[in-house]
Amino acid sequence: MTNHIIITISRQYGSGGRLIGEKLAEALGIPYYDKELITMAAEQSGFSREIFERMDEKASSSLLYTLSINPGMAGGLTGVADLPLNDKVFLIQNNIIKQLADKGSCVIVGRCADYILKEYPNCINIFICSDMADRIRRITSVYGVSLSNAEREIQRYDKRRANYYSFYTHTKWGIATNYDLCLNSGIIGIDASVQVIKAYVEGRKAFLAK
C-alpha cells in the first residue's frame, strides 16, 4: 500500500464544498476531480457527455433493477448493458473513481466517492455543510440565483444529493459517523475551512508514516 491520500468531499448545495476541494487540492499540490469525472466517463464509455451531465448525481427512477447493483461489479463494467441509464452512469463513474484512487493522491467531489472507496484505508472522507442563511448568501452572489428562488433551489439540490447518496449506498447522507471530518464552512469561510482539513490531513499522514 502506498502512502498517497485520497480526499473525498460530500457537500451541501451552496456550502462552498467545491471551492474548498479545489483550494485544498491546490494547497496539497494534488489533482482535483469534479466535473472532470464527467469528461473522463464520457471518453472511457463512448456515451455522450450530455448523458453524464443529465444523469449526474441523480438516483435511478427504476427500483426494479437496483437489487442487483453492486459497486464491486463495476470493475470491468460487466452486466452494465441491461441497467437503467442512471445506474450505468453510476457504475462507469464508480470505475473511474477507483482508477483515480489507485493512481495517486487526489481530491474527488461528490458522486458517492466516500462509499465507493470505503475499502481504501488511505481515503479521507469530508462532509461540508453550512447554515441556510450563509448558503443563500453564497448562491445568490456566486451563482446568480435570485433571492426569491434561493431557498427552494438549495432544498431541491440537497434532496437530490441525499436521494442519490442513500439510493446507491443504503446509508444516510450527512450522518457524522459516515465521515472522517464534517465541517460547517459558513462562519469561518473557505480559506479557514481548507486550513482545518489540512490539519486533519497532516494527522492522517503522520499516522500513515508510522
Add this chain to the structure above:
Amino acid sequence: MTNHIIITISRQYGSGGRLIGEKLAEALGIPYYDKELITMAAEQSGFSREIFERMDEKASSSLLYTLSINPGMAGGLTGVADLPLNDKVFLIQNNIIKQLADKGSCVIVGRCADYILKEYPNCINIFICSDMADRIRRITSVYGVSLSNAEREIQRYDKRRANYYSFYTHTKWGIATNYDLCLNSGIIGIDASVQVIKAYVEGRKAFLAK
C-alpha cells in the same frame, strides 16, 4: 458581546472526546467542565451529589411532564419543583452551563450544552466519534472494560446519550448539520484531533476579530 469562545463537545462513548476536551482546554488556556458540572450543580441546588451522578445524561422516564419543559425557563429555576428528578437535574445543569458561558471562554463536555447555548454566536459545537474497533481498543485499555463486554457497553452508553440528547433537544444526536465540526478521532488519535479543532477555533477567532 465579548469575543470569548465556548466550545461544547458531544462524544460517542470510547471516542476519547473527554480527553480531547481536556487537552484542548489546556492548549487554549481555558477552563474545562465535565464532571465539574455535577459538583457545581450539587452546590448550587442543595441536592446531593449522588442524585446528579445517578441522573447524569439520562433522559427522564416520564413523558408526562416533558411537554412543558423549556430550557429557557431554567434561568431562575422557576417551576422546577413539580418536575421529575431527571428534568430538575437537566434544568439545574442548564442554568449552570449558561452561567459558565456568560462568564468567559471554556470547554464543556456533554449535557446538551450545544443545544442549551444555541443562541450564543460565540459557541463552537464539536461532535467526536470513532470506529467501533478503535473504541473497543480504547475502553478496554483505558477504562479496563473486558473485551467480551466492550461492544455491548459502547452501545449501551451511546444509546443513553442519544436518548438524552433527542429527549431534551428534539433533534438527533450525531447529525453533521447540528455541529460546527464533527471529527473521527480513531485513526489520527487524541493530539492530532486537538490540532484539527484548534485550526477551527483559529478560523472562528479570525471571524470574530473582523
